[in-house]
Amino acid sequence: MSVTTPKGFVAAGVAAGMRSSGKPDVALVVNEGPLKVGVGVFTSNRVVAAPVTWSQQVVADGRVDAVVLNAAGANACTGPEGFVDTHITAERTARALCETGRDVSSADVAVCSTGLIGVRLQMDKLLPAIDAAAVALDGNAGTAAAGAIMTTDSVPKLTSLSRDGWSIGGMAKGAGMLAPGMATMLSVMTTDAVIDAEQAQQALARAVTSTFNRVDSDGCMSTNDTVLLLASGASGVEPDIEDFEQALLQASADLSRQLVADAEGATHDISVTVVNATTEAAAEAVARAIARSNLFKAAIFGGDPNWGRIISAAGTVPADVAPYDATQLDVTVNGVQVCRASGVGDDRSGVDLSGREVFVTLDLNAGQASATVWTNDLTHDYVHENSAYST
Amino acid sequence: MSVTTPKGFVAAGVAAGMRSSGKPDVALVVNEGPLKVGVGVFTSNRVVAAPVTWSQQVVADGRVDAVVLNAAGANACTGPEGFVDTHITAERTARALCETGRDVSSADVAVCSTGLIGVRLQMDKLLPAIDAAAVALDGNAGTAAAGAIMTTDSVPKLTSLSRDGWSIGGMAKGAGMLAPGMATMLSVMTTDAVIDAEQAQQALARAVTSTFNRVDSDGCMSTNDTVLLLASGASGVEPDIEDFEQALLQASADLSRQLVADAEGATHDISVTVVNATTEAAAEAVARAIARSNLFKAAIFGGDPNWGRIISAAGTVPADVAPYDATQLDVTVNGVQVCRASGVGDDRSGVDLSGREVFVTLDLNAGQASATVWTNDLTHDYVHENSAYST
Numbered sequence: 143m144s145v146t147t148p149k150g151f152v153a154a155g156v157a158a159g160m161r162s163s164g165k166p167d168v169a170l171v172v173n174e175g176p177l178k179v180g181v182g183v184f185t186s187n188r189v190v191a192a193p194v195t196w197s198q199q200v201v202a203d204g205r206v207d208a209v210v211l212n213a214a215g216a217n218a219c220t221g222p223e224g225f226v227d228t229h230i231t232a233e234r235t236a237r238a239l240c241e242t243g244r245d246v247s248s249a250d251v252a253v254c255s256t257g258l259i260g261v262r263l264q265m266d267k268l269l270p271a272i273d274a275a276a277v278a279l280d281g282n283a284g285t286a287a288a289g290a291i292m293t294t295d296s297v298p299k300l301t302s303l304s305r306d307g308w309s310i311g312g313m314a315k316g317a318g319m320l321a322p323g324m325a326t327m328l329s330v331m332t333t334d335a336v337i338d339a340e341q342a343q344q345a346l347a348r349a350v351t352s353t354f355n356r357v358d359s360d361g362c363m364s365t366n367d368t369v370l371l372l373a374s375g376a377s378g379v380e381p382d383i384e385d386f387e388q389a390l391l392q393a394s395a396d397l398s399r400q401l402v403a404d405a406e407g408a409t410h411d412i413s414v415t416v417v418n419a420t421t422e423a424a425a426e427a428v429a430r431a432i433a434r435s436n437l438f439k440a441a442i443f444g445g446d447p448n449w450g451r452i453i454s455a456a457g458t459v460p461a462d463v464a465p466y467d468a469t470q471l472d473v474t475v476n477g478v479q480v481c482r483a484s485g486v487g488d489d490r491s492g493v494d495l496s497g498r499e500v501f502v503t504l505d506l507n508a509g510q511a512s513a514t515v516w517t518n519d520l521t522h523d524y525v526h527e528n529s530a531y532s533t
Numbered sequence: 534m535s536v537t538t539p540k541g542f543v544a545a546g547v548a549a550g551m552r553s554s555g556k557p558d559v560a561l562v563v564n565e566g567p568l569k570v571g572v573g574v575f576t577s578n579r580v581v582a583a584p585v586t587w588s589q590q591v592v593a594d595g596r597v598d599a600v601v602l603n604a605a606g607a608n609a610c611t612g613p614e615g616f617v618d619t620h621i622t623a624e625r626t627a628r629a630l631c632e633t634g635r636d637v638s639s640a641d642v643a644v645c646s647t648g649l650i651g652v653r654l655q656m657d658k659l660l661p662a663i664d665a666a667a668v669a670l671d672g673n674a675g676t677a678a679a680g681a682i683m684t685t686d687s688v689p690k691l692t693s694l695s696r697d698g699w700s701i702g703g704m705a706k707g708a709g710m711l712a713p714g715m716a717t718m719l720s721v722m723t724t725d726a727v728i729d730a731e732q733a734q735q736a737l738a739r740a741v742t743s744t745f746n747r748v749d750s751d752g753c754m755s756t757n758d759t760v761l762l763l764a765s766g767a768s769g770v771e772p773d774i775e776d777f778e779q780a781l782l783q784a785s786a787d788l789s790r791q792l793v794a795d796a797e798g799a800t801h802d803i804s805v806t807v808v809n810a811t812t813e814a815a816a817e818a819v820a821r822a823i824a825r826s827n828l829f830k831a832a833i834f835g836g837d838p839n840w841g842r843i844i845s846a847a848g849t850v851p852a853d854v855a856p857y858d859a860t861q862l863d864v865t866v867n868g869v870q871v872c873r874a875s876g877v878g879d880d881r882s883g884v885d886l887s888g889r890e891v892f893v894t895l896d897l898n899a900g901q902a903s904a905t906v907w908t909n910d911l912t913h914d915y916v917h918e919n920s921a922y923s924t
Contacts, residue, residue: 188859189848189875219841221860221876259841260877363849365841436827436911437919444920450610450650450756457580458754468579469612484580485612486651520827520920522913528828529835529911 143302144284147311148334150174150374154278155290158271160214160264166290168268169211170275171330172239172246177375180206180252181343183350185367191218192225193253194366196232200252204339206372207250209330210235210275211291212268213315215257216326218365227263228253234269238276254368256293256316256326288313291328294527299329299400301393307379308335310389314397316364326366327354329397334377335386345387346371353394356426356515358433359405369394402516403498407523410442412500416456417512424464425513428504431455432515439520442500447493449473449481456504466508474503534693535675538702539725541565541765545669546681549662551605551655557681559659560602561666562721563630563637568766571597571643572734574741576758582609583616584644585757587623591643595730597763598641600721601626601666602682603659604706606648607717609756618654619644625660629667645759647684647707647717679704682719685918690720690791692784698770699726701780705788707755717757718745720788725768726777736778737762744785747817747906749824750796760785793907794889798914801833803891807847808903815855816904819895822846823906830911833891838884840864840872847895857899865894 146153151173155166173180182201184194200206210231217224229248236248255263288298292315299314312331337345350369371390381389402411414432419425432438435455441448453471473481476497480490500519518524537544542564546557564571573592575585591597601622608615620639627639646654671677679689683706690705703722728736741760762781772780793802805823810816823829826846832839844862864872871881891910909915 187845187848188850188852189844189862190859219844219872219875219877221874224876259845260872363845365845365848436915440916440919443916446920448650450607453580453610454578454650454754454756457578457756459579461579468581471580481610481651483612484610485615486610520916522916524827525831525834525911525913525916528831529837 143311144288144300145171145311145313145330145332146281146284147302148309148332148374150334150376151332152279152281153283153287154275154280155283155286156271156275156278158267160267166286167213168271168275169287169290170208170279171287172208172279173206173372173374175374177336177373178205178207179337179339179342179373180204180370181339181346182252182368182370183346185364187363187365189365191216191255191366192220192228193217193255194368195225196228197252197254197368200250205250206252206370207246208235208239209252209254209370210272211254211328213256213291213293215255215261215263216259216366217255217263218259220260220262224262227265230265231268234272238273242276242279252370254328256291256328256366259365284311284313291315294406296404299397301396303389303393305381305385305389308333308377308381310393312393312397314401316401326364327401329354329369331371331393333373334375335373336375336378336380337373337386341383342371342373345390348387349391349394353391353398357398357401358430358515358517402518405518407521407527408518409521410500410519411498412442412502412517412519413514414517415503415512415514417503417505418509419506419511420465420509422511422513425511426515427463428456428459428506429513429515431459432504433517436520439517442495443519443521445495447475447480447490447495449475452502452504453481453484466506470507472505472507476501534702535679535691536562536702536704536721536723537672537675538693539700539723539765541725541767542723543670543672544674544678545666545671546674546677547662547666547669549658551658557677558604559662559666560678560681561599561670562678563599563670564597564763564765566765568727568764569596569598570728570730570733570764571595571761572730572737573759573761574737576755578754578756580756582607582646582757583611583619584608584646585759586616587619588643588645588759591641596641597643597761598637599626599630600643600645600761601663602645602719604647604682604684606646606652606654607650607757608646608654609650611651611653615653618656621656622659625663629664633667633670643761645719647682647719647757650756675702675704682706685797687795690788692787694780694784696772696776696780699724699768699772701784703784703788705792707792717755718792720745720760722762722784724764725766726764727766727769727771728764728777732774733762733764736781739778740782740785744782744789748789748793749821749906749908793909796909798912798918799909800912801891801910802889803833803893803908803910804905805908806894806903806905808894808896809900810897810902811856811900813902813904816902817906818850818854819847819897820904820906822850823895824908827911830908833886834910834912836886838866838871838881838886840866843893843895844872844875857897861898863896863898867892
């Protein structure tokens with residue numbers, strides 16, 4: 143279950159030696175076709191890393207032949223020189239693929255990087271590793287590729303699912319609560335379904351909106367976040383597009399959930415669901431405000447179903463963004479309605495917060511739309527992980 | 534130097550016994566006139582505590598005769614019963630003041646509360662304490678009053694300044710990073726200058742905007758935040774209004790700075806200044822985004838002048854809110870320009886973060902406006918303070 147589960151994909155994960163640990167740090171995913179569809183969704187941060195700028199250009203025509211990914215360096219805030227490094231990386235990848243019998247242009251090679259910001263890539267180590275990755279490409283190496291993009295992840299994140307004759311695979315790394323400058327979330331998903339670039343882009347945008355973009359470990363948005371979808375068409379099966387969108391959503395949700403579960407320093411995965419909002423955007427805005435409240439997150443760490451902090455956070459969302467009556471809020475934590483009509487509800491001592499998962503539901507009593515944002519608690523280990531000096 | 538420094542004010546701080554420690558928990562500030570001007574600025578949270586709703590009505594006509602403040606209970610999220618409690622509190626205060634020879638209507642008694650959310654006030658203890666406070670009123674008891682509103686504050690926050698024949702005094706408590714549900718910021722400022730309610734309101738709004746509202750310890754906005762200004766006119770001096778506004782700004786800045794310095798769990802006070810923005814609102818939006826970045830705040834705790842996190846946080850502010858070129862950002866931390874043109878600048882090992890104060894300057898190179906937001910670092914003790922269960 144990985145990016146090589148769907149037919150038409152090969153991958154590799156190799157060690158360039160950029161990590162002090164010597165562990166694999168370069169991954170390569172190649173679409174063998176017959177289709178070479180490739181689309182992407184990128185960080186909305188205005189400060190974007192060189193590989194994001196590059197890859198946005200690559201996917202513009204809906205075609206991606208290969209993705210090269212590296213850990214141990216985000217290549218962000220590295221100026222024009224950093225962009226040149228990314229360009230050289232793509233060129234080297236195309237050349238290495240040509241040398242293994244594939245006809246690939248650098249303009250069809252997406253690049254993803256993760257690691258420290260403000261540091262140039264170790265090109266002398268990266269480039270030979272790209273050659274080695276091209277030689278190592280294999281139809282069963284999806285797991286190796288996923289391992290090579292891990293930063294402080296404790297496990298690789300993998301997914302796959304099969305439908306009537308076609309399948310989706312994927313890998314991901316990251317999601318907040320990571321070591322300094324390494325908060326990047328990267329994901330590559332693959333499918334052998336026969337879909338065109340327009341269908342792929344729409345399906346990916348929809349899936350990301352309600353999965354990856356609803357994971358908010360610590361409110362910090364990376365300069366490098368990238369989610370790519372590659373379609374090979376190798377199954378020869380043209381799926382019903384709604385079925386495909388549903389499947390991609392499921393795969394994205396699976397990877398997102400794994401990111402939350404592995405957030406460093408966290409002791410709880412918290413699902414914040416806002417129901418009965420006027421619009422989904424309103425529900426999401428309120429859910430995100432709660433998910434970003436340090437006071438709320440610290441309370442969950444402390445085993446305290448502190449509903450006052452939940453509705454206080456909800457109260458910071460402007461009325462034009464999320465209309466609701468602030469005296470009519472209901473809060474349920476792990477099944478206990480601790481707050482009713484913005485006042486005291488059932489006995490909060492009945493709330494069991496001993497498990498890893500915490501489910502918070504805020505009922506705005508204002509409409510019929512809902513949204514869920516996943517976050518983590520704020521812990522001593524979060525502070526520790528993110529305050530340790532790293533150069 | 535307190536609320537009783539200006540002529541025409543008496544105050545008291547007494548123990549109602551609502552705190553388990555038995556320390557003073559009820560404060561009373563009374564304007565003896567001849568003017569009874571009173572204005573206020575309140576939390577912009579939509580979930581507001583009963584005393585805020587009450588006090589907003591009290592100041593609506595520009596007159597406040599007395600302010601009664603209690604710790605050990607925020608009276609927030611307590612429903613209609615909580616509002617009745619506030620009303621009874623004001624009624625009792627007016628009656629007690631009448632019994633000490635003052636002609637006060639409950640409609641001119643502002644109420645401030647701080648403490649846990651979602652818990653009713655202990656009225657059986659609060660009401661007798663109000664009687665005791667009225668009897669204890671004294672022209673030198675401003676410091677006692679300031680002590681009675683402390684929650685997890687380690688010291689009372691006091692200020693005063695004198696000008697040509699008139700003066701300003703003030704007290705405050707709180708400001709984020711406090712124990713569960715106690716993040717409220719309360720302040721009462723007094724003056725014996727001869728000013729009318731309109732002048733007072735404008736001066737207070739301006740002072741709060743660039744002082745109290747620019748303190749952002751943890752991004753969490755309380756349901757109870759209240760800043761009141763009372764003017765007695767007892768000096769008989771009518772100040773130049775610009776002089777008065779400048780003096781009030783200074784007093785507010787002094788109290789705000791004390792709040793930051795006493796934020797629980799913090800090891801650094803961080804001044805985030807954004808310069809050369811297109812507008813002050815743009816500068817403030819960017820400064821606040823940085824001040825709320827957990828990754829940035831944890832880095833400062835760890836002694837790391839991590840400029841990548843600073844410009845990443847800046848990059849999350851939408852372009853229509855703060856126009857700037859994301860490739861042209863300069864960052865200076867404690868005098869060292871660690872980031873130039875969004876890339877690596879001077880050696881960051883030259884940044885000395887051993888002191889309590891940290892000065893971060895982000896130059897947007899986009900205009901001529903600037904703004905400063907004060908915050909604190911994110912520490913183990915912050916998590917500890919805010920995760921300890923309290924009922």
